[in-house]
Amino acid sequence: MDTEEKVKVICLGDSAVGKSKLVERFLMDGYKPQQLSTYALTLFKYFTKIDDRNVHVEFWDTAGQERFSSMHPSYYHASHACILVFDVTRKTTYKNLSNWYKELRAYRPDIPCILVANKIDVDYNSTKRSFNFGKKYHLPFYFASASDGTNVVKVFREAIKAGLHYKDNSTDFVDEVLKELENFDDMSLQNPANGSSNGSDLTTSNVALPSKDK
Numbered sequence: 001m002d003t004e005e006k007v008k009v010i011c012l013g014d015s016a017v018g019k020s021k022l023v024e025r026f027l028m029d030g031y032k033p034q035q036l037s038t039y040a041l042t043l044f045k046y047f048t049k050i051d052d053r054n055v056h057v058e059f060w061d062t063a064g065q066e067r068f069s070s071m072h073p074s075y076y077h078a079s080h081a082c083i084l085v086f087d088v089t090r091k092t093t094y095k096n097l098s099n100w101y102k103e104l105r106a107y108r109p110d111i112p113c114i115l116v117a118n119k120i121d122v123d124y125n126s127t128k129r130s131f132n133f134g135k136k137y138h139l140p141f142y143f144a145s146a147s148d149g150t151n152v153v154k155v156f157r158e159a160i161k162a163g164l165h166y167k168d169n170s171t172d173f174v175d176e177v178l179k180e181l182e183n184f185d186d187m188s189l190q191n192p193a194n195g196s197s198n199g200s201d202l203t204t205s206n207v208a209l210p211s212k213d214k
Contacts, residue, residue: 004047004056007163008078009156011061012071012100013085014093018118021146022085023059026156041075050164057160076107081163083155084139085116088126097133110172112162114140116155121145 011019023044044059060075082104086093097115104113115134120126120143127143134141140158144151 004054005050005164005167006056006058007080007160007167008058008060009081009083009159009163010075010079011059011083011085012104013062014087014090014096014100017085017087017090017093018146019083019085020061022083022116022118022144022152022155023061025146025149025152027059048160050161053164055160055164057163059156070103073107076104079108079111079163080167081111081159082108082113083116083159084113085118087119088117088129088143089119089122094131094133101133101137110170111166112140112159113137114142114155114159114162116151117141117143118146120150121147 011023013019020042023042027044027046042061044061046057046059048055048057060079062071062075084097084100084104086097088094101113104111115131117126117131131141133139142151142155144155146152
């Protein structure tokens with residue numbers, strides 16, 4: 001039986017910048033522009049193939065926890081890539097990128113991070129503006145819209161590939177240990193019912209993270 005490579009991609013950014021909608025637009029056939037109820041964490045599981053390798057991707061969405069301007073450390077644990085999002089119609093979400101990026105690098109200093117300017121459908125002239133945050137930190141940058149789908153597939157496919165490449169080449173000790181444990185799990189606990197399909201597949205689940213110590 002073919003083994004699966006597991007990749008964890010986390011989404012960061014202020015509340016209501018459209019992180020959940022971007023994930024939904026990438027994963028779902030139909031886009032429903034209504035506000036979903038939030039939980040401590042929404043976990044989207046996605047199965048695909050990259051270069052003939054079966055890849056099991058977990059997209060982690062903050063689902064409201066970002067209201068506290070900080071995430072629980074377990075959110076960052078063992079992540080392989082990050083999608084950092086701001087809303088082009090709200091300047092404060094752009095200003096707060098530095099706080100999110102600082103926290104990301106405190107827990108995961110080397111994982112690839114993609115910067116996304118979301119909601120360009122509200123004002124397409126925003127694509128003519130210069131956003132220097134990405135240049136400052138040498139981050140791939142995309143204008144996107146969860147509403148009309150602009151660049152959504154490109155962002156997520158790049159995040160998956162970058163996360164897989166990071167995992168393959170990471171020299172971080174913790175990553176190496178986790179990779180060995182993952183290989184052991186694949187050998188002893190693999191369940192055909194949860195394996196990959198010939199195409200892409202997905203499931204979603206809500207998870208409650210432990211309270212963050214003050």
